[in-house]
Amino acid sequence: MTEAPPWHDEPWQRLLQRRQRDALPHALLLSGPSGLGKRAFSERLQRGLLCTQPVDGDACGTCRACLLLDAGTHPDRIAVRLEERPDGTPRKDIVVRQIRALSERLSKSSQFGGWQVACIDPADAMNAAAANALLKTLEEPSASSILILVADEPWRLPATIRSRCQQTEFRLPEADAAQAWLQREGVADPQVALEAAGGNPGLARRWAEQDALSQRQQVRADLRALAEGRGEPGALASRWLDDALEQRLWFAAQAAVDELRERATGRRAPLGSQLSTLELAEWYAQANRARDALRGPLRKDLILLELLGAWR
Missing domain, CATH: 3.40.50.300 (P-loop containing nucleotide triphosphate hydrolases)
Known part of the structure; x- marks a missing residue:
């Protein structure tokens, strides 16, 4: 065992x-x-x-x-x-x-x-x-x-x-203990993996094995392009629907939190969102609701299009 x-x-x-x-x-x-x-x-x-x-x-x-x-x-x-x-x-x-x-x-x-x-x-x-x-x-x-x-x-x-x-x-372990365990499990960059997984070491190991961290960067690049007017919500929704949608929504919600955190420190927000702070907080909640709605009968493409349209 x-x-x-x-x-x-x-x-x-x-x-x-x-x-x-x-x-x-x-x-x-x-x-x-x-x-x-x-x-x-x-x-x-x-x-x-x-x-x-x-x-x-x-x-x-x-x-x-x-x-x-x-x-x-x-x-x-x-x-x-x-x-x-x-x-x-x-x-x-x-x-x-x-x-x-x-x-x-x-x-x-x-x-x-x-x-x-x-x-x-x-x-x-x-x-x-x-x-x-x-x-x-x-x-x-x-x-x-x-x-x-x-x-x-x-x-x-x-x-x-x-x-x-x-x-x-079962609660999330302390970050030091989680990183030490990930290191023993052979995860190359345990701190980055743990951050991506919201402090969940099992999820961090799984995503490291699946190379999901590169997808995390792609989600952030997609949101940045939308915010700068270099992308269309419909085209992006089609691409996200084809691959690990729930995971992409997790990374999108996480990106919104990071954007809020950077604003609070007075630094330039990395994703360049034009949403107000209140709108950005609502968008984070909407992204989480979208993840939950994937289990129901609603059309995934419409849920995603509404979310990405709101970001744009």
Whole structure:
């Protein structure tokens, strides 16, 4: 198993102590920004719970349970994730049928006589009916089951579900610790990568591997050209739509913050925006709303055209 990042140490030790006291919660919500390793943490926890010979909470990797986990056939492990529609396209929500099937499985005894471990990921993708169906399971848990919910955006979950889970929140680590970890991971310029990712080391590593930092510079160049009248919103929108749109919008919002910061110091703003300070702050909010709207039914080209037109 890949070595866990240092910001996992505290939540892991806390759960390990609860396990040693036989006081694990029946429902655990792992939340926090994408990129901090919540899913790797969940995988580690699930394997450790189902292993018959764990060492300090970690799976041994050699017992029968671990071999079944490796093969994906352990009967007491249940995964609820986004499915495909009949036409092969991925669903955007977890539906009530999946949660009812989960509840039925958890109502039965463990086949190995130990834990039954279920994971819903992404839990914040449950639709309203699915979330309502989950409530009964949370209110009447079986003695040997643990339910793990993984959510990048836990505020999308109903308060009734959040209140019935023990929440483990993954927060951004201190910059020095994050940069040190990125350096160990082989990221060439950890400070620049971490800045681009808003302090998120996992995201910084991923983007460094994907050469996303060059895209960040391209987004800034595009916005500068628009502000100076050297580009057209329509042509730019077409190009952004073709490649990593959500990531480009992240970099665009970040550029607006940098523009505001430079103005506050009295220096010449690097992107040359003609927007007032209040308009620029609103544009930043609009860029973030546009990122959120990508998940919905609205046309992406119109959302983007409106945003870039406002910048121009």
